[in-house]
Amino acid sequence: MTATTTVPAPGRAVPPKPRPPWGLYAGLIACAVVTVWAALGIEFTLAPLFSDLTRGREVVAEFFRPDWEFAWRVREQWLETLQLAVVAGSLGCLLALVLAHMASDVTAPPWMARTLKALLAVERSLPDVAWALLAVAVVGNGALAGILALFAFNVGVAAKLTAESVDAVDRGPVEAATAVGASAVQRAVAAVLPQVMPNFLSYSFYVFELNIRASLVIGLVGAGGIGQVIKTELSRFQYSHISAIVAVFVVVVFVLDQASAWLRRRLI
Amino acid sequence: MRTVGTRPPAAGPVDGDRPKRPNPWRQVTGSLVTAVVVVLCVVTVDAQWARLSEAPGILGDYLRLMTRGVLQNPMADPYTDYWSKAFEYMVESLQMAWIGTLVGAVLSFPAAFLAARNVSPRPVVFVTRQVLNVIRAIPELILAIAIMLPIFGLGPLAGALALGVGSVGTLGKLGSEVIEAVDPRPVEAVAATGARRLHVLAWGVLPQALPEIVALWLYRFEINIRAGAILGAVGAGGIGSILTQLFEARLWDRIGITLFLVIAVTVLVDQLSARVRHRIIAGGGKDPVAGEAEALA
Amino acid sequence: MITFRDVHVTYPTGTKGLDGVSLEIPEGEFVVVVGLSGAGKSTLVRAVNGLVPVTSGELEVNGQRVDGARGGTLRRLRADVGMIFQGFNLVTRVSVLRNVLMGRLSHSPVSSLFGVYGAADKEIAFDALDRVGILDKAYVRASRLSGGQQQRVAIARVLAQQPHVVLADEPVASLDPPTANAVMADLRRVQRQLGITTVVNLHFLDLAKSFADRIVGMRAGRIVFDGPAAEVDDRVFESIYGRSLSVQDVSTAEVDRLT
Ligand SMILES: Nc1ncnc2c1ncn2[C@@H]1O[C@H](COP(=O)(O)OP(=O)(O)OP(=O)(O)O)[C@@H](O)[C@H]1O
Ligand SMILES: [Mg+2]
Numbered sequence: 001m002t003a004t005t006t007v008p009a010p011g012r013a014v015p016p017k018p019r020p021p022w023g024l025y026a027g028l029i030a031c032a033v034v035t036v037w038a039a040l041g042i043e044f045t046l047a048p049l050f051s052d053l054t055r056g057r058e059v060v061a062e063f064f065r066p067d068w069e070f071a072w073r074v075r076e077q078w079l080e081t082l083q084l085a086v087v088a089g090s091l092g093c094l095l096a097l098v099l100a101h102m103a104s105d106v107t108a109p110p111w112m113a114r115t116l117k118a119l120l121a122v123e124r125s126l127p128d129v130a131w132a133l134l135a136v137a138v139v140g141n142g143a144l145a146g147i148l149a150l151f152a153f154n155v156g157v158a159a160k161l162t163a164e165s166v167d168a169v170d171r172g173p174v175e176a177a178t179a180v181g182a183s184a185v186q187r188a189v190a191a192v193l194p195q196v197m198p199n200f201l202s203y204s205f206y207v208f209e210l211n212i213r214a215s216l217v218i219g220l221v222g223a224g225g226i227g228q229v230i231k232t233e234l235s236r237f238q239y240s241h242i243s244a245i246v247a248v249f250v251v252v253v254f255v256l257d258q259a260s261a262w263l264r265r266r267l268i
Numbered sequence: 269m270r271t272v273g274t275r276p277p278a279a280g281p282v283d284g285d286r287p288k289r290p291n292p293w294r295q296v297t298g299s300l301v302t303a304v305v306v307v308l309c310v311v312t313v314d315a316q317w318a319r320l321s322e323a324p325g326i327l328g329d330y331l332r333l334m335t336r337g338v339l340q341n342p343m344a345d346p347y348t349d350y351w352s353k354a355f356e357y358m359v360e361s362l363q364m365a366w367i368g369t370l371v372g373a374v375l376s377f378p379a380a381f382l383a384a385r386n387v388s389p390r391p392v393v394f395v396t397r398q399v400l401n402v403i404r405a406i407p408e409l410i411l412a413i414a415i416m417l418p419i420f421g422l423g424p425l426a427g428a429l430a431l432g433v434g435s436v437g438t439l440g441k442l443g444s445e446v447i448e449a450v451d452p453r454p455v456e457a458v459a460a461t462g463a464r465r466l467h468v469l470a471w472g473v474l475p476q477a478l479p480e481i482v483a484l485w486l487y488r489f490e491i492n493i494r495a496g497a498i499l500g501a502v503g504a505g506g507i508g509s510i511l512t513q514l515f516e517a518r519l520w521d522r523i524g525i526t527l528f529l530v531i532a533v534t535v536l537v538d539q540l541s542a543r544v545r546h547r548i549i550a551g552g553g554k555d556p557v558a559g560e561a562e563a564l565a
Numbered sequence: 566m567i568t569f570r571d572v573h574v575t576y577p578t579g580t581k582g583l584d585g586v587s588l589e590i591p592e593g594e595f596v597v598v599v600g601l602s603g604a605g606k607s608t609l610v611r612a613v614n615g616l617v618p619v620t621s622g623e624l625e626v627n628g629q630r631v632d633g634a635r636g637g638t639l640r641r642l643r644a645d646v647g648m649i650f651q652g653f654n655l656v657t658r659v660s661v662l663r664n665v666l667m668g669r670l671s672h673s674p675v676s677s678l679f680g681v682y683g684a685a686d687k688e689i690a691f692d693a694l695d696r697v698g699i700l701d702k703a704y705v706r707a708s709r710l711s712g713g714q715q716q717r718v719a720i721a722r723v724l725a726q727q728p729h730v731v732l733a734d735e736p737v738a739s740l741d742p743p744t745a746n747a748v749m750a751d752l753r754r755v756q757r758q759l760g761i762t763t764v765v766n767l768h769f770l771d772l773a774k775s776f777a778d779r780i781v782g783m784r785a786g787r788i789v790f791d792g793p794a795a796e797v798d799d800r801v802f803e804s805i806y807g808r809s810l811s812v813q814d815v816s817t818a819e820v821d822r823l824t
Contacts, residue, residue: 027544035370038363042424042505049419059418083313090306125534127497129508130527133515138326144315148323172654176719179614180726181643181671189678190667194659216409217498221512234413234502246410254405286691287703 062239071244074229078248081225084146084218085211092154093204099155100162100196106169107188117163124156132218146224150214154207158200165199166192198267205260212253330520337521338528347525353510354526358533360424361506364499365492367428372435372492373485379436380443380481386455387447387469397441404437408495412504424505431492431499439488443481450476483545490541493534566592567613567730567762572622572632574608574786582608582617584786592729593760595753597773597794600783601806606766609783610732613764614646615639627729644671647723647761649733649752653715657708661699661718664707665690668725686725693724696758697751713744720752724759731756733765737772745769749776770802 101107103116131152135145173191219227233241383396408430416426455472500508567590574582611617619632669686694700697717737745767773782790782805
C-alpha cells in the first residue's frame with residue numbers, strides 16, 4: 001500500500017465529517033436506562049436457576065407423570081373450548097369485517113375512519129383477561145361469558161388487521177367503481193372485498209387459533225372451556241392432571257399453527 | 269336510456285355460444301362446511317343465552333359505577349391510594365414486558381440466524397424451526413405455572429421470564445423470515461471481498477435485517493404488555509394480580525380506575541412504539557410487522 | 566353531448582388544472598385530446614364524470630349539470646358515463662366476468678351486493694365481452710390476462726354500463742404499439758357501432774390522427790387547437806407542443822386502418 005491512498009492529494013476537498021447520530025445515541029441510552037430500571041423493579045436475577053433449581057423439583061417431577069386418562073375424562077371441556085372458539089371467532093370476524101371497512105379511508109369518510117380506528121385502539125388495549133373478568137361479572141360463570149370475552153377480544157384484533165388490508169388495497173379498481181357510479185357500499189363489496197378476502201380469511205383462521213390459546217386464560221377466571229379445568233386442578237395441586245392437559249393442548253396448538261400456516265400460503 | 273334490445277347485437281345468436289360457468293365446488297363445499305360447523309357450535313354450545321337479555325342492564329350499572337370511580341377527585345383520600353396502587357401494578361406490568369421482551373430478543377437472535385435458509389444449512393434450519401414451533405405452541409401461562417413459578421417463586425420475575433421464553437418462538441421465526449428476505453446482492457458483494465462467514469453476516473446480512481428485527485422486538489413488547497396480564501392471576505406479578513382481586517371483591521370504582529389506567533397506558537405505549545417502529549424502518553418500504561407479526565403472534 | 570362553458574379547475578394545491586375551457590362535443594363524436602404532460606388532459610376528462618370537481622364554470626353532460634352534482638345525482642350521472650383507465654383498474658383477483666358485471670352495479674343496487682346478478686345483466690356482460698373479442702375468457706381470473714386483454718376487459722366493463730359517453734385517460738399508454746393500435750381499433754369500432762360519444766386522451770399523435778374524428782390540443786390548462794383530425798399538420802403540432810414533431814411523438818407501429 002502506498003501513501004497516496006491514505007493521504008489526500010493536496011487541494012482535494014475532504015468531505016466534512018457527518019454529524020454524529022445523536023438521536024440514535026439518545027435512544028440507546030434511554031433503552032439502557034429503562035432496562036436497568038425495569039430489572040431493578042422486578043428484582044431480576046438468574047441466581048435461582050443455579051441455587052433453587054431443585055425447589056421446583058417436586059412440581060416438575062409431577063409434571064413428568066402426566067395422567068393421560070384425565071385428559072380424556074374432560075373431553076366435554078375440550079369440546080366446549082372448540083365451540084367457544086368457533087362461535088366467538090365467527091361472530092367476531094363478521095362484525096370485524098364490517099367495522100374494518102368503516103375504519104379505512106378507502107371505504108369510509110375520513111372522520112368516520114379516524115374515529116373508529118381510535119375506538120378500536122382503545123378496545124384492543126384491554127387484555128383478554130380483563131374482558132373475561134368483565135364478562136363473568138356480567139353474565140356469571142360459564143360458556144356465555146367465554147363467548148362474550150372472546151368476541152370482544154376478536155373484534156378488536158380482526159378489525160384492526162383487516163382495516164390495514166383495506167388501507168393497502170389497490171386504489172385503481174376502487175376508482176373504477178366510483179366512475180361506474182357505485183355507492184360507497186357497492187364500492188366496498190365490488191372493488192375492495194375481493195382484494196381483502198384472502199387476507200381476511202387467513203386472519204379469521206388466525207383468530208380461531210388465538211381463541212384456542214386464549215381459552216386457557218379465560219377459563220382460568222371462570223369463563224368456561226379447558227382453562228376452567230386447569231383452574232380447579234391447580235387449586236387441588238393435581239399437577240399430573242395439568243401436565244396431561246397441557247401436553248394435549250400444546251399438540252393441538254402446534255397442529256393448528258401448522259394448518260394455519262399452510263392455509264395462509266394457499267390463500268395469499 | 270338504451271336497452272339491451274335496441275343495441276345491435278355483437279354476434280348473431282345469443283344462446284349456446286356463451287361460455288359455461290366453471291363448477292365452483294371447492295368454494296361451495298368450503299363455505300358449506302364452515303357454515304355447518306358454525307351453526308352446529310352455536311346450537312350445541314352450553315351457553316345460557318337467556319342471560320344476554322339482562323346483560324346490557326347489568327353492564328350499564330357496572331359501567332356507571334366504574335365511571336363514578338374514575339371521576340372522583342383523585343386527590344381525595346381513598347382515591348389517591350387507588351390510583352397510585354393501580355399505577356404501581358401497571359408499571360410492574362411494563363417492567364415485566366420490557367425484561368421479558370429483552371430476554372426473548374437475546375435468546376431469539378441467534379435462533380433467527382440458525383432458522384434462516386440463506387444462512388444456515390438445511391438440517392440446522394429444520395431442527396431450529398421445529399424447536400421454535402414447539403415453543404410457540406406453549407402458552408406463557410403454562411411456562412409460568414410449570415417452570416418459572418416453581419423455580420423463581422411468586423412475583424414479577426417469574427412472569428417476566430415466562431414472557432421471555434414465550435417470545436422466543438415468534439421472534440425467532442419472524443426474525444428468520446426477515447433474514448431470508450434480505451437482498452442477496454450486497455451479501456454476495458461482501459463475500460466476494462474474501463470476508464469470512466461471520467463478517468458476511470455482520471456486514472452483509474445484519475445491516476439489512478436489523479431495523480426490521482428491532483421493529484419486531486418493539487411489536488412483541490406491545491403484545492407482552494397484554495400477555496402479561498393473565499400471569500398476575502396465578503401470582504406472577506403485574507396488573508393482572510390486582511385486577512383479579514378487585515373483580516373478586518367487586519370493587520367497581522377501583523376496577524374502573526384500574527381499567528382506565530390500563531387503557532391509557534397501553535394506548536400510549538402502543539402509539540409510541542408504533543411511531544418508533546415506523547421511524548426505524550422508514551425508507552425500508554413496508555412494515556413487516558403490521559399484518560404478519562400479529563398474524564403469527 | 567358534452568358542453569364545457571368557461572370551466573376552471575383549481576386543485577387544492579393551487580395548481581390550475583383547467584383554465585377557462587369552453588368546448589362542445591356533439592353526440593356520437595370521437596374526440597382525442599392531445600398535449601404535453603401536465604397540460605390538463607386528465608383533468609379535462611376526469612371533470613366530465615366529476616372525479617375532479619369543477620371550481621367554476623358550467624359543465625353539462627346530456628343536459629345534466631355535472632358541476633355541483635352530488636350523491637345519488639352524481640352516481641346516476643356516472644352510471645351513464647363510462648371510464649377507461651391507463652392502468653386498467655381491474656379487480657385482478659376475480660374473474661373477467663365479475664369485472665365486467667361491475668358495469669351493472671348501478672342497475673342492480675341490492676342484489677349486486679351479494680354478487681348476484683340477473684340473467685339480463687349477465688347477457689349484457691357477455692355481449693360486451695363478445696364485442697371486444699374475449700368472450701372465451703369470461704371465467705378466467707383477470708390477473709391471468711395480458712395487458713391488451715385486460716384493457717379490453719375494461720372496455721367491456723364500460724360497455725356493460727350501456728353509457729352514452731365514454732371517457733378514456735391514456736387507455737393504451739401501458740401497451741406496446743401493435744397492441745395499442747389493436748385496442749384503439751376495438752374501441753373505435755365499438756364506438757361506431759353503438760354511436761357513443763367518446764373522449765380519449767392520447768400521447769401519440771399518429772394514433773390520434775388515425776382514429777379521431779376531431780382533435781383537441783391542450784396547453785397549460787387551455788385549449789390551443791380544436792379541429793378535424795385531417796387538419797392537424799406540423800404547424801398545429803408546434804402550437805400544441807411548443808416544438809416541432811420528432812420521432813418520439815409517433816408510435817412505431819404501422820397504422821393500418823382497421824375501422
Ligand atoms: N390531484 C392533484 N392535485 C394537485 N395538482 C394536480 C392533481 N392532479 C393534477 N394536478 C396538476 O394539474 C395539472 C394538470 O394535470 P393533468 O393530470 O390534467 O395533466 P395531463 O395532461 O393529464 O398530464 P399527463 O400527460 O402527464 O397525464 C398539472 O400541473 C398537475 O400537476
Ligand atoms: Mg394524465
